[in-house]
Amino acid sequence: MAERHRSELVAQERSGHTAVVEDNLLYVWGGYVTIADDEVFLPNFEIWIYDMDRGLWEMSSMRGDVPPAMSGTCGCSLNGHLYIFGGCDNNGQTNEIYSVNLLDGKYTWKKISKASGAPPSPRDKLSCWVFGGRITFFGGYGHKLRNDINRRNFILDEASWVDDVYWGWNNEVHVFDPNHASWTEPQTNGRPPAPRAAHASATLGSKGYVCGGRVMETRTNDVHCLDLETWTWAEIVSPLSAVPVGRSWHSLTAVADSSLFLFGGLSVDCKPMSDGWLLNVETKKWQEISHPYENKPRLWHTASAGKDSDVIVFGGSCDYILLVDTGHCNDALVFQTEPYPLFRSCVDYIAKNVSICKMLGDQIPLLPSKLQHIVHRRMSYYRPPKNRTPLE
Template sequence: QNAQVRGFYDFYLPRDEIWIYNMETGRWKKSKTEGDIPPSMSGSCAVCVDRVVYLFGGHHARGNTNKVSRWNVKPSSQMSLSSLAFREKILFLVSFLIFPHKKQVSAHRFLLKWHLFCVCVNVSNKLPVVSGVSFPQGKTPSPRAAHACATVGNRGFVFGGRYRESRMNDLYYLNLDTWEWNEIITQGPCPVGRSWHSLTPISSDHLFLFGGFTTDKQPLSDAWIYCISKNEWIQFEHNYSEKPR
């Protein structure tokens, strides 16, 4: 049910639509879905593996869900969720919180215990199967919301996100063979802390970071390349600096 907040309306978009962006033509295409369509949700997480899109979790009108759905959609050439695809498995990084002793506390001054864990979904069969839940070792990132993930080789990278009222700019990777977290300390200029940004692998040695939302509640339009072998961020100019998101 839609709720009016400060003169604006919060509403869910149509649940039977999938929008596909063609990176060669620069055009969007709307695709209608059929079958057992999940409810309209926010905060869900999706990943495409072998021409199949998998959707996990999210928040709908009746609360949170932990269901996994799949669509056989031909591709073009996220409670706080993100995903990594690796060897016919999808890893969903999940942050959740527990209120101590069920006390009602202020939304801005709360005492919480955070937990970060991974849900592993095996997609080698026709139906997605949750094959395990685990807590990786090493220097674990602080729990966060609206962060971004990308997979390069056997490393799952996590950048930024929101913790309480702050947006972070830290960078971690999860070794998908040893199941161990590592923090990456970069040298030189680096992106400002942000949430709701995108992080995309563009080669075997580079990640592309774009946009997001700052602690000062400002939308961003900056673009960065992270070079894995050199361990450095490089900012570059582009033609869409006036279109933050």
């Protein structure tokens, strides 16, 4: 078993990290923080685990083929494993892929170095969709040799080039199959989104959605959908109504069979935002929602789907990080996007009020043992010890 540490721990502030949820545990790896005007990558041999029922953090050491410390990786969870691809380390952007089993308690990284097919070029600030046991990667900012550039899916960053190496934005689609350790680049149909980075993506059923992002010097608010079975692109054009402003470094999370939740990001005028929106992909209508974190702007954070359609936003920055870059965060914001089931509402009510209602406390021992365990775990959330994160 990997070494675990629990006493008085809270995950450090960070941006550009990776986070996924498995069994109501939030796993956080990597990212960076600013120290004395320097960007410092956080330790790569640590994985932080947050128990969302109890409100407790712990940190476990990692082993194996540990990836370099970096930010801007693309991460996802598939069959109990965390996969990360790309990112930026001290040597620049990478195109390596790693995996780690989150369920065996060992946290041993494996570098997948013998995959067949051609991997994507080095890049960061990309996104991915998980469907059919495969991971589909889209977009990002990175570099290519001049002879490898296809102007149809790569926009040059005219200010960034060295000899025959050019940086820029892409709209490429690459698929990684973990079962066969293989890379493929499917031929897509329809009109694809413009090349971009720092966008947000989410999977609903057999379709992958991409929203906004940075396209050269512009931040967009367009929404596109890729059918992951037919590889056909379609743009989601909303009726004339309120729509989110263009942005980058935001998040998009599937919260129901037909709904996506958008939060935060950096606006066209470089303003950190805290607005929340729901997109119904069937009616193609946006709805801005009120929430308790409207005074907590976030960008380059992570957003993970929890139980009962909760969205857990962790970390990120509350500043325009290209100018200020001091406001990294370590609080986790829980957004309730749908009414809770009666069972959860009852458990939360008991756990929250047992300390002020003697009758509730006296009746807990009368509950079935399994239900007692659930209630006691939830009680620790509402009566947190010192090492509880400021999860709200």
